[in-house]
Amino acid sequence: MAERIGLWLNGARGSVAATAVSGLVALRAGLVPPVGCVTELLDANLAPWDAFVVGGHDIVTTPLAKRVESLVRDGVLSYDVAGCIASGLDAADAEIRPGYDPAAPSPSQADAARRLAGDIADFRARHELARVVVVNVASTEPPVRVEHDSLAALEEALAVPGNVVLPPSSLVAYAAFRAGCAFVDFTPSTGVALPALDELARSNALPYAGRDGKTGETLVRAALAPMFTSRALRVLSWTGTNLLGGGDGATLEDPAHAESKLASKTRGLAALLGEDVTAPLHIDHVPDFGERKTAWDHVSFEGFLGARMSLQLTWNGLDSSLAAPLVLDLARLMAAAHAAGRTGVQGALAFFFKDPLGSDEHRLAEQARELHEWARTLGTR
Template identity: 45%
Template sequence: MPPQPAPPRTGLWLVGARGGVATTAAVGCCALQQGLIGSTGLVTELPPLAAAGLRDWGQFVLGGCEIRAGELPQAALDAGLPPALVAACGDELRAIDQRIVPGVVHNSGSAVDQLAAGDAARRFDTPRAAVDAIKHDLDRFRESERLERVIVAVASSTEPPTDATRLPDSWEELEPLLATPHDCPLRASSLYAIAALESGCGFVNFTPSLGASCAAIDQLAIQVGACHAGRDGKTGETLLKTTLAPMFASRNLEVMSWVGHNILGNADGRILSSQENKQSKLGCKDAALDALLGREPGDGPQSLVSIEYVASLGERKTAWNHVHFRGFMGVEMTLQVTWQGHDSALAAPLVLDLARLLDASSARGERGAVGALACFFKNPVGAPLEGHAEQFAALLKHYAGRHSAEASDH
């Protein structure tokens, strides 16, 4: 009997490849491929999506880029992952290390610049030169690993906000600015988005940075026939908010204030101790609470969100929410919720889920922002901000429902 051809493979290119989230995703993917862990925490392993025709974990090959020196096995231990599991995945992690190249630093803010270590980071004279270098990395990854498709996922440190007033609405107007080092307002996350889309790759922005979340870059995606998803992974406090806020609205309870306080100690927390970088994160966390509560814009509750860096906590993140609300006959009440979690262990499985799902969208020929992936993000592109239940229903309809319909047609 002639040998069977190897199954087609998809590459997952992680930007910030030795950070806590990407490292945890790498260890998780290796462990899944070896059958060392279960599927807890993976949305795509829920029964409706497990039957949706997504690629197996063994069909994914990981690579990426990083602006810091280091090695994945040590990064995994630094992220608080079980030493025995890291050791069991050691050979695979060292193989991924060989596919990690120096990352690009461009207009990313002083806090990110301070992370960049010597030869581990690259800088270019123009944004276009940076984009072309990233495209070369992606092409080489695709060719050397014989990949059918590639998904680029940004899991790097949060950049300061991009000045939206300087962004043109069309790709035709934005593209020439890439040749001008001083006139182009884009930061590195958006250069990765442009490079991915121009290379025909799917693009995921798991950070609060701009990435592909502007009209001009979305227009590029549609023109070249590529798809993207983002923005800012929804893993803890905002997951609670998008679940609890519709509950208050459905009971006609008047929320008068909603205060959230977050403390964490990993590299993400250290970057967010910079005020300019923190603004990107706060903007995503505080988005559209009025709409979730069924209130008109500007008519919602007082809302405050804070994030503080506490070095001793490492990956352990605590989010405390205080909700002051009014009920029947004006009686005032309070809900207090404390969420304590391992930041990267909450985020990493979602990155892996998004790689599988966006790979499926790429295979279908979907273009532009994939709004059906909104349930994964704080500030989703391509879809309105809704309650988590509505977002999850849209996810199942788009992937599980569509796969069932396609299967019945055949």
């Protein structure tokens, strides 16, 4: 029998997590086809869906079943499918442990990390898992400045009681590596993007990838911006307005939290089109949208002889529906990368991310090609 693999979700009670767990259960039961799962298109030797066991951390206690109810109301999954996956959801629910809550007291961040790593190691042991992939899908954090560039300096600081050295996302990445797990950052938070954590991953021979899942406006931009450049058309402005509800919308209503997301989106456009493009970008919280996200982009461009033209886009997506299969894909791919001994940042996974770590490639088609090539090197089926 194939080896069993753990998928450990940080933010396990959120929309993306709940959709990923629902989908995994439904895929395993053959209730739905793997639409949206990129790994199904790859020529690679990846674990089957039923190899996976799910657990995770969160700081709220809402049962997954409750969360799924509201996803049904918002059109993320149907009433019928939801009815068939109840026991699978409960099983995952039983594996969710209290996350690291920056607002709650803890002796030192080192202690907290030890506790997180322990939860993961215990999960791996109890289920006799060959390996565990940790994926961060917790709420977006505001950007922070972390001082300690070397692992030694970082660990020294973490040990001091009362010291707040790392944001939660980075503490989780630290704990994941300490527990010997591959790590994926699906959020725009600081997470793994620190020199000291890169050092840790490499010294522990662990692969990681990130960051900020590319599921909406940025996905479309990554597909369309290269159209303009390959046709030698000059983009003058590319403006964006994002309307979203849900938990993510509520978080991003706070400008400090939105800053990470806006920075990640803006970097992508500049990488694709250069710095000269006027590119105002807004994220608005509109509660009635629920899980829906609507993004409107307006592109002004100049053609031959100075002619002025434009393109407008309205994207109407269900964010969690787009994110969840990618989370499962990343679990499969990182498990295989771990098994194959890949170490450090996996830039070839840029296809999945708004702000790809370890890669400067933002053009979607090129990212797809890199992914397919990389997957082939993992051993084909």
